[in-house]
Amino acid sequence: MITKEQIADAYKQIQDEICAGLELADGKGKFEEELWTREGGGGGRTRIIQNGNYLEKAGVNFSAVEGKLPEIIKKAFGVSEDDFFATGVSIVIHPNNPWIPIIHMNIRYFEMISESAKELRWFGGGIDLTPHYVIDEDTRFFHRSLKATCDKFKVDFYNNFKKWADDYFFIKHRNETRGVGGIFYDRLNPDSTALTWDEIFEFSKAVGRTFLPVYTELIERNKDKSYSKDHQDWQFQRRSRYVEFNLVYDAGTKFGLETNGRIESVLMSLPPQANWAYDFQPQPDSEEEKTLNLLKKGINWI
């Protein structure tokens, strides 16, 4: 039986691998690390690159926290248990070149120590892509890579988790998806998956290890493309939608704000610069309009 220490150790190792790989891909930026401890128990390693060659702001966080579950979260989970443990790796990257997409990855494990001896543990996570400009070829590559990872574990994982991502990363008040989706899953356990805990743990690590080769490939493909001020203005607009999603809807951000999480780590996902122009309308038949038309649920990228 895997222990929470084993899971946290594996996640730390994945954080290390990803940071090393991103530094290599960037060629200039070096992660600055802040170690922090949480008053109620546990802590984390927040690592940030700012103003790299390609990574304008990249956060790769590891945390393993434990303690008493806040009332508000108990209500949200519908449980009465008090003690919890949560560990995860969480990544958001804002590149400077608008042709390189924003990316988000999260793998996490959560458990509650139940008085009723009922087991309350699960894995969650996902990877999703937010291109400023949707490039069909890159999006297909991204989704096919996720599908390849999922397919090693269960035949319906990709379809189910792709739909979950479409539904989750949705900006209701704009009636648009945050980006081109990816996979999102939560509360995976043997009951919900018909896999063993070991297999689900392997899946979680496999998702974590899908991130680096996929994103470095997307950097490589796009990093030398030139861009104009108009492209960048559009990028800043798209980033403002990212802010709207994260502050209004994102469950992880809400959890962090409501539980007095370390605020700079919780909000490291917010972009270095975002612009809100009033009622911006893209030109007909422009690249910008094409992108907006692809910010929809249910597109098959396979």
Added chain:
Amino acid sequence: MITKEQIADAYKQIQDEICAGLELADGKGKFEEELWTREGGGGGRTRIIQNGNYLEKAGVNFSAVEGKLPEIIKKAFGVSEDDFFATGVSIVIHPNNPWIPIIHMNIRYFEMISESAKELRWFGGGIDLTPHYVIDEDTRFFHRSLKATCDKFKVDFYNNFKKWADDYFFIKHRNETRGVGGIFYDRLNPDSTALTWDEIFEFSKAVGRTFLPVYTELIERNKDKSYSKDHQDWQFQRRSRYVEFNLVYDAGTKFGLETNGRIESVLMSLPPQANWAYDFQPQPDSEEEKTLNLLKKGINWI
């Protein structure tokens, strides 16, 4: 007895006065107007200046909407009535010069047509200031102007509504106020104020008419001050806190998002540009640090 039409007409006139006055103060920017109608009933006049001489983004909205109250709002209000009417003027201004403060003003009237014949009507509103750099003299002038308006109506209005603003415009996850406060009030009626409806209506208009002379004075005092890239970077940081408040806490914004309000009008309060630097720390004894130290509840500016 004042009618809702009289209130809406007065608010429209205040919108007109303010727009004319702001154009004069800016000297370049002209309000673009969009008339919109709401599917469920009513509509509004959204007016925006972008890239004026001093007003980088200024929104002055009037709306008068009516119809069926959404379930979620009925719950929040704790009522079972269905039909509502709401009218108001709402302003947010982001100036380009960091020495000029951000300002927000709102006056509003709300009523429900009650089956139980119980009268459910009230006035709400307020004005609050968010300087990028707190200038003591300007802040005292601002608060004294608000107090002068309040004092004409009731001796405890300023103190009560100043405290209300301190509590309301508070960014909990940063443990800082949005700015230097001002006044905020809601659900004013004869029961809660011991004033007549007419007097409360007069107070609402007086608050609306306090905005223009106060803000144009603050523009005049600061518009010719020079500023550096560092000042502007700080401005963009402060604006990001404004975004955080509006998207995470502001009741008006939540109401707009949850009731499918006209999204560009609801979010016109968001700044033309906002930056999130990771873990930005001001220099010791700097103007920036001084400002942060003044973003606290309970400061007496009179």
